[in-house]
Amino acid sequence: MRRTIDWADDAVVIIDQTALPGDFRLLRLRTVDQLVDAIQRLAVRGAPALGAAGALGVALAARQNVDVEAEAGRIANARPTAVNLAWGVERALGKLGQGPEAVLAEALALLDEDEQLNETASRHAAEVVLAECPRRPLRLLSHCNAGRLATVGWGSALGVVWHLHARGLVEEVLVDETRPLLQGARLTAWELAQENVPHRVQPDSAAAAAMARGLVDCVLVGADRIAANGDVANKIGTYGLAIAARHHGVPFVVVAPSSTVDKTLADGTGIAIEERDARELTEYAGVPLTPPGSRVFNPAFDVTPYELVTAVVTEHGRFVP
Numbered sequence: 001m002r003r004t005i006d007w008a009d010d011a012v013v014i015i016d017q018t019a020l021p022g023d024f025r026l027l028r029l030r031t032v033d034q035l036v037d038a039i040q041r042l043a044v045r046g047a048p049a050l051g052a053a054g055a056l057g058v059a060l061a062a063r064q065n066v067d068v069e070a071e072a073g074r075i076a077n078a079r080p081t082a083v084n085l086a087w088g089v090e091r092a093l094g095k096l097g098q099g100p101e102a103v104l105a106e107a108l109a110l111l112d113e114d115e116q117l118n119e120t121a122s123r124h125a126a127e128v129v130l131a132e133c134p135r136r137p138l139r140l141l142s143h144c145n146a147g148r149l150a151t152v153g154w155g156s157a158l159g160v161v162w163h164l165h166a167r168g169l170v171e172e173v174l175v176d177e178t179r180p181l182l183q184g185a186r187l188t189a190w191e192l193a194q195e196n197v198p199h200r201v202q203p204d205s206a207a208a209a210a211m212a213r214g215l216v217d218c219v220l221v222g223a224d225r226i227a228a229n230g231d232v233a234n235k236i237g238t239y240g241l242a243i244a245a246r247h248h249g250v251p252f253v254v255v256a257p258s259s260t261v262d263k264t265l266a267d268g269t270g271i272a273i274e275e276r277d278a279r280e281l282t283e284y285a286g287v288p289l290t291p292p293g294s295r296v297f298n299p300a301f302d303v304t305p306y307e308l309v310t311a312v313v314t315e316h317g318r319f320v321p
């Protein structure tokens with residue numbers, strides 16, 4: 001599969017994730033405005049992919065007659081929770097003094113590293129899952145999308161599935177649909193189908209019942225920001241999954257590159273949680289889902305305390321707070 005995000009002909013090229021699973025189409029982003037819009041619409045999404053978007057966005061700005069520092073700030077602030085976005089911006093911005101080509105070279109190096117780091121992190125995590133889960137083959141549960149589409153190309157939590165599936169060790173993946181934007185139903189199911197991995201899509205509300213019925217050997221999730229004490233910000237619903245997993249004695253494994261760890265935060269209480277547009281809940285494809293005027297609570301992420309996490313695994317292995 002091609003990279004989720006790349007650079008070609010002086011443009012940031014992304015797979016338009018809002019069009020999947022029905023249409024596979026590319027978007028060529030030639031301005032910072034187009035990039036910020038794509039980030040905010042989740043046409044490009046997922047912490048590592050956002051890190052790459054941040055770096056390539058600075059490369060885009062550096063080649064145009066704009067205030068690069070100001071444009072970099074707009075990109076970094078496009079979505080607040082995933083630490084990787086600002087991290088990617090800062091990394092590319094650090095080369096600005098050496099000129100636009102140096103900024104682009106740094107951004108492209110970040111893309112190559114992302115694929116390698118997520119492949120390594122997920123390989124380590126696969127061994128952790130095998131050690132924590134005696135039953136074979138494995139029945140896994142995923143939430144949101146932490147696959148190829150959430151990174152430059154390999155995937156973090158779903159990267160574990162690629163490693164285990166290649167060894168014939170996956171019986172099934174239960175895919176949380178992940179309301180309201182359905183990253184699981186639309187994106188994770190699409191990726192698993194591409195790789196012929198057995199899977200079933202389920203309502204997010206079925207996850208605890210699946211565990212109660214013994215259908216889950218391990219929960220696998222990605223992360224958007226990990227605090228120094230191991231608290232994990234991830235897609236809304238992750239915290240409830242962790243509580244259910246602890247209640248049912250199911251291992252709960254978080255997979256992320258170390259660029260997702262924010263050591264400036266002592267714990268998860270300091271993580272900014274993105275609140276998203278009410279229309280994501282009040283309508284779908286233009287069809288009203290609630291009475292007119294209904295108010296909503298639509299946080300895009302929640303924070304899972306490290307005490308509920310079996311392991312956080314990066315390219316360095318188990319993360320130890």
Ligand SMILES: CSC[C@H]1O[C@H](OP(=O)(O)O)[C@H](O)[C@@H]1O
Binds near residue numbers: 156183221
């Ligand atoms: C591998 S990071 C994936 C992470 O990002 C997702 O959020 P969003 O779809 O809003 O970008 C979700 O939290 C995933 O776990």
